[in-house]
Amino acid sequence: MSIQITFPDGRRKTYDTPPTGLAIAQSISPSLAKKAVVVKVDGELWDLTRPIERSASIEIVTRDAPEALQVIRHDAAHVLAQAVQELYPGTQITFGPATEDGFYYDFARAEPFTQADLEKIEQRMREIVARDLPIKREIWSHEEAVKFFERCGETFKAEWIREGLKPDEPLSIYRQGDQWLDLCLGPHLPSTGRLGTAFKLTKVSGAYWRGDASKAQLQRIYGLAFATEDALKAHLKMLEEAEKRDHRRLGRQLDLFHMQEEAPGMVFWHPKGWTLWQAVEQYVRRVYRASGYQEVRAPLIADVSLWKKSGHWDNYKENMFFTESEKRIYAVKPMNCPGHVQIYNAGLHSYRDLPIRYAEFGSCHRNEPSGALHGLMRVRAFTQDDGHIFCMPQQIESEVTAFHRQAMKVYADFGFTEVAVKLALRPDQRLGTDEVWDRSEEALRAALRSAGVAWTELPGEGAFYGPKIEYHLKDSIGRSWQLGTMQVDFSMPERLGAEYVDEHSQRQVPVMLHRAIVGSMERFIGILIEHYAGALPLWLAPVQVVVAPIVSDADAYASEVTQALCAAGLRAQADLRNEKINYKVREHSLLKVPALAVVGRKEAETRTVTLRRLGVEKQETLALAAAVERLAAEAAAP
């Protein structure tokens, strides 16, 4: 028997007996063996202790390699599980994967874990690391594994093996020390000591068994884990910084909006916040016009009969608000599409008129589950930059690609470049035949293909009336939110009786495209605030310039400067309070005002202003007219 191992540099070595990754590393250098985490065998990550029984190319993965992190994190989850079972006998193990910054493990236990428990558990984890228990991989048969876990009272594990895994496939079991083991795909570190100390348990929460709300609720423990202490520290620092960018905190600090108990999930916009809103709205309105949309406005409530016809009653009523008057029941609109179809239906349309594009800053109410609400990101009352395109099937692709280009331009104008594109496919609860869904999904794929973008697909996540392209952006703490969307809908136009007359004088049903770029104004503004940490670019800033006199002798001139700035279309304010300039600079800096125009006696005499930009200590003194001109030019919307 001869096994040929190829190294990354192309060198080869022949072995008589199957070597392990650890042995190979050891033969290269003891320090490499010490740093080794796993071994990559023909591109696949293997345990260092697993014999390599065939010729292969290998690469030793050390703890500083990016692939090492997921192994370290996954190991941390297992060490957590062992610690919990040692401390709390009777607790069942379920699943515990690595996450983006650490790991979690779900346990079945009647008593929830407390913060004090977390400290004890983390302490025990450190002990398990110190014990440096060997981690060994074993292969068990399906039947053997089910029996074993049932005998131990691990009913969740046993259920998973019975229902989630194929009976004829052998299973890998990882034994950690003599006592503890878990079913796992691996790979793992050779021993618990290699996990290191750069981990920290962070939070507990509930989680449903197999992600299903109708099944048992488990106790999830989350942790962070990194290769080094420094990396962990850096991550904690990052989280602290992210908290300062939180739009809920900044919304209060910058006096943009508030929410209160009487209107959960609904926003009270303050003057400054509404100014920001208007800046965004006016920008989007220009986009509407430039891309051939006609702006419309539909009622906020309509008789339920309309929502029964549209399919919302059957598919969406859990999320709708209702109201009643004179024995009629009305629904508060959760979407704008049926309203736009009514406007479309008010006239007769020729195929020559298509595509017809309607747009609306559509105010929608959705009765979202209370636990889903989250600042401006997830609300119950929101306004969409909604639009519906009525077109013929052969026009779908060009409409979708044009929309895509427009959307990417809008995101770039607001400073966003990292937009994730996803394609959400047919959900279980839906309208229309499979054949129609095939067509709709393929139409969107074709458009994305021709736009030349990369996308990921999300099976089961489409709207009940059609598949959708989703545009996602991340908030300050890395949560991803859907902003824009483009959806193909072959169902609703027919249900609501939309028609056009084709070239043969025959009535046809148009296709409807649902689209939004910023998505919800609320969510978009939340993302904007976090993206800029409150320091909005000049064109969006609620207050663009504050004119601050140094002495009251300059008050009159300061008012004149303010008027000149306002006359040039700038949002300018004078700060005539009897405060020192230091105080004013500090306060307006904290309020993230992008430009400060300081005027003292000197400026008043020479009719100049001294400009100071947010966060920049260097100042520049220039003639009043020149300053106005410069700021006005800079404040122009893209």
Add this chain to the structure above:
RNA sequence: GCCGGCGUAGCUCAGUCGGUAGAGCAACGCAUUCGUAAUGCGUGGGUCGGGGGUUCGAAUCCCUCCGCCGGCACCA
């Protein structure tokens, strides 16, 4: 909706063992006119999220409702 945590002045927060609520900032008043991130002194401000209970007495203990926060589920 589910699990857990939290709710005290406009904001950020303290409040011990159940003994009748406090700080800083902000606000207001007075003084100060000052050149780039906090001028000084003084004053007012609270149904301790709502309701109920235990107790001689509740911010504090118990029940319940509401909201918020973290996660899960949901998310056109």
